[in-house]
Structure formats: C-alpha cells, structure tokens
Amino acid sequence: MSNVSPSQRPYNALKRAFGWVVFVCVGLLFCGCPPAETIKKQEVIAPKSQLYKRARLFNGLLRWKAYQRAKPYVSTKxxxxxxxxWEGQRGKMRITGYSIRDVTFEGEGKRAVVLVSQQRYTLPSVTVKSVLLQQLWESKQGLWFYKGEKKKTPTKVSPTPSKTTSSSKTAPPKTRTAKP
Structure with a gap:
C-alpha cells in the first residue's frame, strides 16, 4: 500500500497527466522545428524566385507611367x-517596350543586378532607342526592392522602312556590270 491519503490521489493523477502533456509538447517543439541552417537558407532562396516577378511588374508600371503604384517596389531610402x-520625365519620355535579359545574384543572394532592355524615346524626338539598364535590387524582409539603375550602352533601333522613301536620304543601289 502507498502512504498517499485518498484525498491526494486525484491531485497526483493530475500532476502526472500535466507532466506527460508538458513532455509531449516539448518533444513536439524540438521535433517540429527545422535546424537554424535550414531557416537561413529559406530566407535567402525564397526571395530569388520572387525577384523576376517583381522586376517584371515594376518595369511594366514604369512603362505605363504608374509611378505611384511602382513606388512600393522601391526601397524607402x-x-x-x-x-x-520619373515624375519629372512623365511628359517627355515614353517607354514602348522592355524585356528582362538576365538576373545576377550577389552578396549571398541578398543583392541582385537585373539586366533590362528598354525601348524608349524622348519627345520631341520620335526615334526609338534601345537602352540596356542594370537595375540594382536588394532583398529586405523577404521582399525585393529596387535601389537604382545604371545605363549601359544605348543603340539606335532602325525604324521599319516605308514603301515610299525619298531619294535624297537613300543612296542608289550599287550595280555591277559584266565586262565582255
């Protein structure tokens, strides 16, 4: 027989049950949490998959002059x-197209350079120029933010020739004559 009085038996049973609940909860806590290295890798890898989408949306907003809507994609600084x-260029510069050419990650995947080709013209000229830009992006709190850009090399895009061209602007075609 035990030395426990009948009035203490329910208390001891409750105490044992509580001990088991705590033991199971602590066990689940340690079994359910991944190692710290896994969490760190997820923080770096997850934003990489989002960068292309955010860069595409951001450049699309620039194309349609939705600068207020593009503002949340830009770092607060x-x-x-x-x-x-961009507000200063609203009436002057027109982006007619863009394409994302390449994405390069730097600094353990927390910074990136996005290579963007923009087709644009600046009024009063209507000559479309293809400009290659290096957009700088930075990962903060699981999201990518635009930091700025560097212009690479502008190249002139030839307009599609029309059927009627003025003879003063084009040279006559060179013809070869066969010698007898």
Missing amino acids: HRASFMLK
Missing part, C-alpha cells in the same frame, strides 16, 4: 529620388 526622376 531611394523613393524620393525615384519619384523626382
């Missing part, structure tokens, strides 16, 4: 200069 630059 660079938003003021971004708005000054």
